[in-house]
Amino acid sequence: MSKNTEVLLNRHDAVLVRGYMPHKNIFGMAGMGYPAFVQRAAGARFWDVDGNAYLDYILGFGPIVLGYDDPAVCNAIADQMARGTVYGLAHPKELDVAELLVEVIPRAEMVGFFLGGSAATSGAVRLSRAYTGRDKVIVCGYHGWHDWARPGDVGVPQPVSALTLAVAYGDLDALEDCLKQHDNQVACVVMETIQAGGPPEGFLQGCVDVAHAHGAVCVFDETKVGFRVAMGGAGEYYGVTPDMATYGKACCNGYAGSFIAGKREILASKACRKAWMTATAHGDPLSLTAIEVVVRELQRRDGIAYQWKIGNRLIEGVNAACEAGGLSYRLIGIGPMPRPVMAESDRTRCLNMLRGCLARGYYLHPTHPMFLSLAHTEADIEDTIAAVGEAIAEARGNHR
Numbered sequence: 001m002s003k004n005t006e007v008l009l010n011r012h013d014a015v016l017v018r019g020y021m022p023h024k025n026i027f028g029m030a031g032m033g034y035p036a037f038v039q040r041a042a043g044a045r046f047w048d049v050d051g052n053a054y055l056d057y058i059l060g061f062g063p064i065v066l067g068y069d070d071p072a073v074c075n076a077i078a079d080q081m082a083r084g085t086v087y088g089l090a091h092p093k094e095l096d097v098a099e100l101l102v103e104v105i106p107r108a109e110m111v112g113f114f115l116g117g118s119a120a121t122s123g124a125v126r127l128s129r130a131y132t133g134r135d136k137v138i139v140c141g142y143h144g145w146h147d148w149a150r151p152g153d154v155g156v157p158q159p160v161s162a163l164t165l166a167v168a169y170g171d172l173d174a175l176e177d178c179l180k181q182h183d184n185q186v187a188c189v190v191m192e193t194i195q196a197g198g199p200p201e202g203f204l205q206g207c208v209d210v211a212h213a214h215g216a217v218c219v220f221d222e223t224k225v226g227f228r229v230a231m232g233g234a235g236e237y238y239g240v241t242p243d244m245a246t247y248g249k250a251c252c253n254g255y256a257g258s259f260i261a262g263k264r265e266i267l268a269s270k271a272c273r274k275a276w277m278t279a280t281a282h283g284d285p286l287s288l289t290a291i292e293v294v295v296r297e298l299q300r301r302d303g304i305a306y307q308w309k310i311g312n313r314l315i316e317g318v319n320a321a322c323e324a325g326g327l328s329y330r331l332i333g334i335g336p337m338p339r340p341v342m343a344e345s346d347r348t349r350c351l352n353m354l355r356g357c358l359a360r361g362y363y364l365h366p367t368h369p370m371f372l373s374l375a376h377t378e379a380d381i382e383d384t385i386a387a388v389g390e391a392i393a394e395a396r397g398n399h400r
């Protein structure tokens with residue numbers, strides 16, 4: 001660990017509340033030899049506080065899809081900033097962007113804007129409860145930090161936790177059993193659409209059907225997946241229509257906006273019209289501007305297909321290099337979201353390989369799903385694959 005990083009980590013605990021950023025796990029990552037503090041970023045790269053550059057495959061945990069300093073976003077944001085960053089009235093851009101999203105997300109009929117993925121998923125739960133008049137929620141995956149999404153966590157009241165039930169991904173029977181057990185009490189099933197290696201055949205449609213059979217709303221949490229696997233996320237990719245879907249992260253290329261999109265029958269119902277979901281900055285013009293540019297640029301540059309292309313090549317190349325080198329590190333899942341896995345027994349060697357990649361300027365994550373951007377070139381991907389091979393060979397050399 002560099003002196004710079006050590007000094008910053010020491011300052012950290014004195015002034016910052018730990019709980020606000022555990023997912024970044026900077027102490028754990030620094031302990032594994034990863035950089036903990038970033039100084040700046042541009043294109044597909046970031047620079048740490050020691051000036052080392054890395055090709056970034058985590059991209060802010062998903063938001064950066066066009067590239068950090070994408071000129072189309074920067075120019076549009078600069079233009080909007082000069083005209084105001086928050087207003088006390090509605091503005092036409094809300095309608096423009098909502099209409100654009102309804103056009104590009106299959107079968108979405110209405111849209112509501114939020115800030116942050118957690119607020120969007122909470123909005124979907126609030127609306128489902130309002131619509132059904134029921135209190136319980138079945139979750140599957142990670143849906144953010146709000147009370148309903150973190151049952152049993154420190155600081156979450158027990159009566160709130162008791163309203164959230166959880167089921168395992170891919171297990172339709174477990175979902176059906178849970179709905180039966182809590183018959184007429186479940187407002188919605190909130191499903192993180194792509195987990196592990198992706199959904200088993202028919203699973204997502206099954207979730208919708210089973211939820212409906214029990215009078216519950218089916219919400220697809222597309223926070224990580226939207227604008228990557230397809231503009232509308234896994235629902236669009238697998239041809240399944242949920243009642244509502246939530247989006248965040250990549251929709252804004254690094255701005256904080258998020259939104260829900262769904263069926264008019266629910267979202268325009270009398271009960272949902274009354275649900276309180278307002279916040280000072282919901283529908284902020286900077287996020288809306290970013291959404292508009294992200295949609296247009298993904299369309300103009302065939303950005304979804306490009307993420308699939310380079311993501312598939314990364315998976316194929318890294319896995320071949322690891323297999324040839326006798327290492328258990330693998331990328332599983334689907335092209336736009338390669339997910340790393342490794343055998344526990346082989347962890348030390350895999351981490352050595354990843355540190356070798358870091359030393360060469362390639363930031364591959366040990367555990368979290370990774371992401372691609374339109375700023376990653378095909379040459380970047382080939383160089384990454386070569387770096388994996390070199391890092392394996394180097395680690396082997398060191399052991400001789």
Ligand SMILES: Cc1ncc(COP(=O)(O)O)c(C=O)c1O
Nearest residue numbers: 116117118142143144192223224
């Ligand atoms: C599937 C999913 N839902 C919701 C969230 C919460 O989003 P945010 O961290 O922007 O509040 C995340 C964040 O990682 C997520 O991956």
